[in-house]
Amino acid sequence: MTSENCDSFEVNSGQVSATHVAVLGLGYVGCVSAACLANLGYRVTGVDRDENKVANVMSGIAPFYETGLEPLIRDNVAAGRLRASTSINDIADADVAFVCVGTPSEKNGNLGLEQLRRALHEVRDSLSERTKPLVLAIRSTVFPGTCEETVIPLFRDYPFVSVVSNPEFLREGVAIKDFLEPSLIVVGGEDFDSVERVASLYVPLQVPPCLVSLRTAEMIKYACNAFHAVKVSFANEIGALSARLNVDPGEVMSTLCEDKKLNISPAYLKPGFAFGGSCLPKDLRALNYRASRLDLRLPLLESALLSNQQHLQRAIDAxxxxxxxxxxxxxxxxxxxxxxxxxxxxxxxxxxxxxxxxxxxxxxxxxxxxxxxxxxxxxxxxxxxxxxxxxxxxxxxxxxxxxxxxxxxxxxxxxxxxxxxxxxxxxxxxxxxxxxxxxxxxxxxx
Ligand SMILES: NC(=O)c1ccc[n+]([C@@H]2O[C@H](COP(=O)([O-])OP(=O)(O)OC[C@H]3O[C@@H](n4cnc5c(N)ncnc54)[C@H](O)[C@@H]3O)[C@@H](O)[C@H]2O)c1
Missing domain, CATH: 3.40.50.720 (NAD(P)-binding Rossmann-like Domain)
Known part of the structure; x- marks a missing residue:
């Protein structure tokens, strides 16, 4: 791959692998996954109900802007490794189908599974003639238990279909780089052969995959996104307080990040008992008190002690x-x-x-x-x-x-x-x- 800021990526000029990969949903995740998997050498068929997206891909055009995506689509379509279709029947001989349809928020904040249910029904309706094994890899972000409660029951009468969870961690804007140099690969499932089948597709990326249970794989995606949100909010609250105290926010946070033993590390990241001691509660109270005197609301820092009390109370109640x-x-x-x-x-x-x-x-x-x-x-x-x-x-x-x-x-x-x-x-x-x-x-x- 070329350097980080360049918008073109080395195109695979090698053979097409015998493995046929289907990608359902050609949005940000699906289109990037399809183009990158094709570039790794797999024969990829992307399916989307949006005719424009499909036509774009088949013409070598990216259906949305993403750095480096268009040349990757164009060259892999030209090489015969990537094609797109509106018909689910075109994945009839796929070995693995990555499900990348949207799971948008409902009004109440709950996760909307309508696109997922519909796509899965379409897959199921296309299976009547099929006997070849099919691994369905759920790449859409879904809440823990969705595969067990919503996906697997739909395929109860199709024993050749197995389900794994393979969440995606790419970031828009650097999605292709993130796919090809992943920070984390997670494959979860209860059928070892299917987990291995999906994990083996990523071998060319040379990042050892984490093989976990189905529910853990689903949960990890939420844990990662929650962690990222908490990190941003933490940096912003410390930054805001620092600025009000005439301290350079950037210097504080960059120095904090120098500590790779306790700060940027697995330290303090194991679920366990409530914190206590002579420093953490006292210093949090002092920060919150001083912030309130400056009329500065820091909800994340304010809630840390409350969260700790709740955690202790859960233990006591149990x-x-x-x-x-x-x-x-x-x-x-x-x-x-x-x-x-x-x-x-x-x-x-x-x-x-x-x-x-x-x-x-x-x-x-x-x-x-x-x-x-x-x-x-x-x-x-x-x-x-x-x-x-x-x-x-x-x-x-x-x-x-x-x-x-x-x-x-x-x-x-x-x-x-x-x-x-x-x-x-x-x-x-x-x-x-x-x-x-x-x-x-x-x-x-x-
Ligand atoms: N966008 C991101 O950065 C990102 C990163 C990681 C994970 N995710 C998750 O991945 C999933 C997809 O996100 P996205 O941003 O790519 O969504 P998106 O809305 O851009 O794309 C979804 C695509 O699925 C298609 N689709 C819907 N129903 C279909 C069906 N029945 N058959 C075929 N295609 C169908 C839509 O037409 C659309 O093109 C979501 O669950 C999201 O939370 C997104």
Whole structure:
């Protein structure tokens, strides 16, 4: 491929692959996918109900402006790898059909599935003569569960059709570059051969695909877009506050991005327990207070503490729903490997459990009344003596007493082993033992 700012991309002058790929919907995603897949060497048929789009593609014209798209369409149509049609019957011998139709918002914000349902009905109606396997790869953005609840049931009587989710992450304006140099390839499904079939189409891009469950693949697209929206809003709120404080917003954010260990990294991006401690809540409160004094609304930053409280309350409600009466709690400090109790969410959790009449015992490997000293000892004895009285000296003591263990901190290996051996049921708030299993990565062949 040529450089980032150039609007032409190297055209494949090689052979046409035996694989026939159909692309349903020739909008931004479908047209770019069709042109790029053709350029990778596959025989591609794009189908759209819009006659103008189809005529444009067949004449080598891009149906909308996208950098580098037109020459890619023109050259791949000329090479016989790409064609377009308004008839679903033209995909009769396709091996894989990428569904790229629109899923616009309904008035209430819900996702509109009308185009998807209609396109799938058309595919189903075209299958009467078919026996050859067909993998339907849903590339349109759809809510988790859509493939299971809306797509798969339509093909129940067609066992040769399988369904995978293959969300698209391209950005308009740099869509071809994003397709050919993807930041992420995700293929989700329950049928391993079909997942592998779709993933193998991307082998020439040399980016290892993430093979996940069907619902995870659907969810990842939403998680990515939500993350991007939150990033933009975060940068804008920090920028707005910085500007009001006579601090250079660009310098703040570019310096923040220099930290690849804690800031631009997987750190703090694992679903787990609520945050606490001596810094995060205090500093968020200070930022929000100062912003409000400047008449500056920062809804994202204001909502972080609220979000944290809600997360803690969900955990408390889930524990209160348990039939267990004698609850053991592992961890009292706000995180592992510290005895710092300041703003530990576990204190709030314990107070609510006690208040609702649960019997509770607590063990924290770093908080033993006879060995801690200074401010933490005073805090326990003076501020939370009712919790200090609940502390056990060992995990074994807690485990032998409780009928359910709530884990609020990451367990050391030896302690995790003790919990396993005790056979006590657990609620793992840090999510360390939650076993989400992804499909194993296949050895891909082109
Ligand atoms: N645009 C983006 O940047 C982007 C990026 C990633 C994912 N997505 C998602 O991809 C999907 C498609 O987005 P888009 O921007 O390409 O939409 P779009 O509206 O540009 O294109 C949809 C195309 O589908 C066609 N179509 C509708 N029903 C059809 C049918 N029954 N048979 C054949 N063609 C049919 C329409 O005529 C249209 O050309 C959406 O779910 C979107 O959320 C979009």
């Amino acid at each position: 524990i209160l729903d348990l039939p267990a009466r004698k609850l053991g709690v592992f961890g009292l400090a706000f995180k592992e490997n510290t005895d710092d109790l300041r703003e530990s969410p576990v204190v709030t959790l314990l107070e609510q459990l006690i208040g609702k009449g649960r019997e509770v015992r607590v063990f924290d490997p770093h908080i033993q009344l006879d060995s801690i000293y200074g401010s933490n000892r005073n805090f326990i004895l003076q501020q939370i003596p009712h919790i200090g009285r609940l502390l056990d000296d060992s995990l074994a003591q807690t485990l032998s007493w409780c009928d359910h263990l709530v884990i609020t901190q990451k367990l050391r290996f030896d302690l995790a082993l003790q919990v396993k051996e005790a056979g006590v049921s657990t609620t793992d708030l840090v999510g360390t033992s939650l076993a989400y299993t992804a499909l194993p990565a296949p050895a891909l062949a082109v």
